Amino acid sequence: MTAQTPQSPQSPGGGLLAATDLHKSYGATPALAGASFVIRAGEVVAVMGPSGSGKSTLLHCLAGIVQPDSGGIHYAGRDLALLSDAERSALRRTDFGFVFQFGQLVPELTCAENVALPLRLIGTPRREAEATAAEWLARLEVADVRHHRPGQISGGQGQRVAVARALVNNPRVLFADEPTGALDSLNGERVMELLVAAARDTGTAVVLVTHESRVAAYSDREVVVRDGRARDMAGAV
Amino acid sequence: MSTLRVWARDLGMGARFALAGGRSGWARTALTAVGVALGVVVLALAASVPSALEARAQRVEAREPVWAMDDSGPGPDTFLTAGGATEYRGEEIGGLVLQPEAGAATTAAPPPGLDAFPGPGEMVVSPALAELLDSADGRLLAERLDHERVGVIGDDGLDGPGDLYYYLGSDALAGEASRATGFGNPTFGEPLTAAMALLVLVICVGLLMPVAVFIGTAARFGGERRDRRLAALRLVGADMAMTRRIAAGESLAGSLLGLLLGVPLFLAARQYLGTLRVADLSAYPGDIVPEAGLILLVLLVVPAAALTVTLFALRGVTVEPLGVVRHAEGRPRRLVWRVVPLLLGLLLLVPLTFRFVDADDATLTQAGVGIVLLLTGATVVLPWLVERLVGALRGGPLSWQLASPGGSSWAVARRPAPSAASPSRWRRPPPSTCSSPGSAPWRPPTPARTRAATRYRSSAWTPRERRAPGPSATWRACRASSPPWGRSGARPPASPTSRPPR
Ligand SMILES: Nc1ncnc2c1ncn2[C@@H]1O[C@H](COP(=O)(O)OP(=O)(O)O)[C@@H](O)[C@H]1O
Ligand SMILES: [Mg+2]
Numbered sequence: 001m002t003a004q005t006p007q008s009p010q011s012p013g014g015g016l017l018a019a020t021d022l023h024k025s026y027g028a029t030p031a032l033a034g035a036s037f038v039i040r041a042g043e044v045v046a047v048m049g050p051s052g053s054g055k056s057t058l059l060h061c062l063a064g065i066v067q068p069d070s071g072g073i074h075y076a077g078r079d080l081a082l083l084s085d086a087e088r089s090a091l092r093r094t095d096f097g098f099v100f101q102f103g104q105l106v107p108e109l110t111c112a113e114n115v116a117l118p119l120r121l122i123g124t125p126r127r128e129a130e131a132t133a134a135e136w137l138a139r140l141e142v143a144d145v146r147h148h149r150p151g152q153i154s155g156g157q158g159q160r161v162a163v164a165r166a167l168v169n170n171p172r173v174l175f176a177d178e179p180t181g182a183l184d185s186l187n188g189e190r191v192m193e194l195l196v197a198a199a200r201d202t203g204t205a206v207v208l209v210t211h212e213s214r215v216a217a218y219s220d221r222e223v224v225v226r227d228g229r230a231r232d233m234a235g236a237v
Numbered sequence: 238m239s240t241l242r243v244w245a246r247d248l249g250m251g252a253r254f255a256l257a258g259g260r261s262g263w264a265r266t267a268l269t270a271v272g273v274a275l276g277v278v279v280l281a282l283a284a285s286v287p288s289a290l291e292a293r294a295q296r297v298e299a300r301e302p303v304w305a306m307d308d309s310g311p312g313p314d315t316f317l318t319a320g321g322a323t324e325y326r327g328e329e330i331g332g333l334v335l336q337p338e339a340g341a342a343t344t345a346a347p348p349p350g351l352d353a354f355p356g357p358g359e360m361v362v363s364p365a366l367a368e369l370l371d372s373a374d375g376r377l378l379a380e381r382l383d384h385e386r387v388g389v390i391g392d393d394g395l396d397g398p399g400d401l402y403y404y405l406g407s408d409a410l411a412g413e414a415s416r417a418t419g420f421g422n423p424t425f426g427e428p429l430t431a432a433m434a435l436l437v438l439v440i441c442v443g444l445l446m447p448v449a450v451f452i453g454t455a456a457r458f459g460g461e462r463r464d465r466r467l468a469a470l471r472l473v474g475a476d477m478a479m480t481r482r483i484a485a486g487e488s489l490a491g492s493l494l495g496l497l498l499g500v501p502l503f504l505a506a507r508q509y510l511g512t513l514r515v516a517d518l519s520a521y522p523g524d525i526v527p528e529a530g531l532i533l534l535v536l537l538v539v540p541a542a543a544l545t546v547t548l549f550a551l552r553g554v555t556v557e558p559l560g561v562v563r564h565a566e567g568r569p570r571r572l573v574w575r576v577v578p579l580l581l582g583l584l585l586l587v588p589l590t591f592r593f594v595d596a597d598d599a600t601l602t603q604a605g606v607g608i609v610l611l612l613t614g615a616t617v618v619l620p621w622l623v624e625r626l627v628g629a630l631r632g633g634p635l636s637w638q639l640a641s642p643g644g645s646s647w648a649v650a651r652r653p654a655p656s657a658a659s660p661s662r663w664r665r666p667p668p669s670t671c672s673s674p675g676s677a678p679w680r681p682p683t684p685a686r687t688r689a690a691t692r693y694r695s696s697a698w699t700p701r702e703r704r705a706p707g708p709s710a711t712w713r714a715c716r717a718s719s720p721p722w723g724r725s726g727a728r729p730p731a732s733p734t735s736r737p738p739r
Contacts, residue, residue: 065558093474
């Protein structure tokens, strides 16, 4: 487990997580064509762009779950390309959290078990993990679905459970890919409010992929991806 | 955490999945359990053969008369015996004529299964013989054995429930009769002959083949759900070793259930076998007791085999946070090695059809090995045949496509995939995986989504892509079999017509 204090070495460019000149193609289709990206600790950055522009690919590369064809990704001073699978898995356990559009919960487990899962994986005893999970579920206003399976709750509730799970191990970076993409606007707003509030509380940086400006409004800064290139919005930061 | 606790946690987590896996997970666990149970029963029965034969041999020995010394004369505990064995419609009927030399005052112990020597003209018969004599089938035999029946022989005096045997009391024996002093003559040799052992072997293999196929099929059942589950675990940070342990825990849970299920099943099978008569062989349920060492082996080996199947299946698979990549499974089955055992088996068996008259040990061995090879061959050729047939049927009902074990991967979801890796069997779960089915949060497809889907189809899955060399097939291909979160909005068509040429 990596020691993650605010004093830990920073990536080149001063960010917590930085990618430079990423290229990634799927066969003949370029998904990323020279994208660069930096996020500082505790920062909420919206990654915007039209569908198919490479936002998700960028997020996956940043999180070390998709390997770019070229370009460097540094997290807290470590080059992701040099990490083994076990080390990248350990990063996901301790430093990263994920919220996707839908479906990332384990359908066989109850919501409480889902939220406790990351803690169980780092060796937290069951009781303690479940207690912490309960706190997080309450914090996201879904304490009542604790014993439900993901298939038994609404989309909005599911996303809140997913946010709870993503934040339960106090990650330094939360990767959110269209976290409200499958929700109606009312539910979407609430999920975003809770997500951003919780992340700010814990000092978690958020990479927030979205194509909706309503969602991007929760961010400190916006980055636009177009045709596989990321560009900071003029005047932002 | 200590290694032991890590293992316990991961295996336990797997077991949790096996038991809480929803309907398909349950089906898989149940199928595994049934398969393991059947395997255990077959092997436990096989492990019982030596003891059953031994018990039988002991009882047969126990009723062999102990002959008196040549020069000894009649005494209060001696009796004369004469063979009464006969044959009726191809069935061996054992029998012994008895005449205690001290008459009713004899001190000789009666044969096992009898309380006393039958008096002159009285007959004691085995239950099976009694049944035969009373039946219409046995009318002619009843004419031959036309004596007063005074009782039935107890179980401890018979070689099995099907034993056709009788004792006849007499007062007219002399001359040819032999003098005996009691019963219990250990004269018989090894009860498990080579022929017997071969028979057991062949039966076992014959029964275990379908069981193995069954377990293999069970292991694949619900595979797409398991893929998603394991990918979900990877996403929250399970590494490959954890993932494998969790998968192992799943199949172990099914196996342990199978062991539990195997016990009552074995008892039932044993009871049933007690009613069965094959040739002149039959066994009491109480005789069918697995040898302790063998049953221990069975109890270890069968779950271990199920575990091996699981881990073996995972060998060709990389579980990535965004999905599961299968490396080799997309390849169509190869016939060549599959027919080898079949041909070898035929090679051994065909000559035997011309000369089987003198069944010596070599012939028996040849027959046994041949049959085992033939059965094995049939088992491994069958999946290939099914795959061909299903292929020839161009789709067909879904159940047919699933019937070929690897079939689901190509029949449903195989399409040109990046590099050599082929995508997971199924694309996407129903939307209900994270929301209640009733309150579908899904927006109708917007123009943007439709466009994304089109692009996905036309770019990601072009045959050209398949040929593209890839330095990191795993990384690249994992998106191809993405779980729900892997791709947003885009859904490639899952039409069976996109099957690649073979
Ligand atoms: N696994 C994949 N296989 C093939 N093409 C892919 C895959 N993932 C993404 N792409 C392609 O890469 C491009 C960028 O995709 P993506 O990063 O998902 O965009 P966004 O998230 O902005 O909608 C698209 O053209 C998409 O079709
Ligand atoms: Mg996307």
